[in-house]
Amino acid sequence: MTVLMKILGVADSTACFLRHEIITGKIPPGSKLNEVELANRYGVSRPPLREAFRKLEYEKLVNNIPRRGTFVTELSFDDCREVYFTRRTLECAAVDLLAKSGNRDFTKLSESVENLEHFAMPRNSDTTDLADYYGEIAGFHWDLVKDAGNRWLTHCYQSIASTLSRYQLIYLSILSKRSIEDHKIVVECMQEGRFEEAKKQLAEHISRVLNEMLDNI
CATH class of the missing domain: 1.10.10.10 (Winged helix-like DNA-binding domain superfamily/Winged helix DNA-binding domain)
Structure with missing residues (x-):
């Protein structure tokens, strides 16, 4: 070596x-x-x-x-808005690609949602618990992007992953349990072939998370 x-x-x-x-x-x-x-x-x-x-x-x-x-790097309102705009764009593009692929097997995403439903959301807890909970959520979104099968899309998403983690870990304790239901709805829509609705629900979820964080910075 x-x-x-x-x-x-x-x-x-x-x-x-x-x-x-x-x-x-x-x-x-x-x-x-x-x-x-x-x-x-x-x-x-x-x-x-x-x-x-x-x-x-x-x-x-x-x-x-x-x-x-x-x-x-400092955290800021503008940076948070920009990275979440990028996240929403990339994840919605992933849904579009999945719609065109003809794939309807979203077992892995369904399993992620089931794991979230059995994962008690930590509040006023230590960073380790928050990190574990975030890991479950982040895994869902990573799988969504990777399943789209576009290497450049995955590369772009990977480039913002660390910054996303900073914002979500810091403000995770303020997020509502509605987040789990949002993920469940997205998967159900895709399983039923309703990809436009899935994309709409996903975009609304990401925007809601962003607004909740900005209100508490």
């Missing part, structure tokens, strides 16, 4: 740890990332840490400012 391959392998692992700390809020928005401190915490050298920074900058989780350093 070459030195470069070793660095990239360590960088991936380091980026994973750092991504988790940023998404869960352990490292707050606006924080300056201290290379020495993080290198010691993760037990890595500076080159893979800097490569991890570059990976997270691509995901819009951090921002490198010349001669000042690397900072965790």
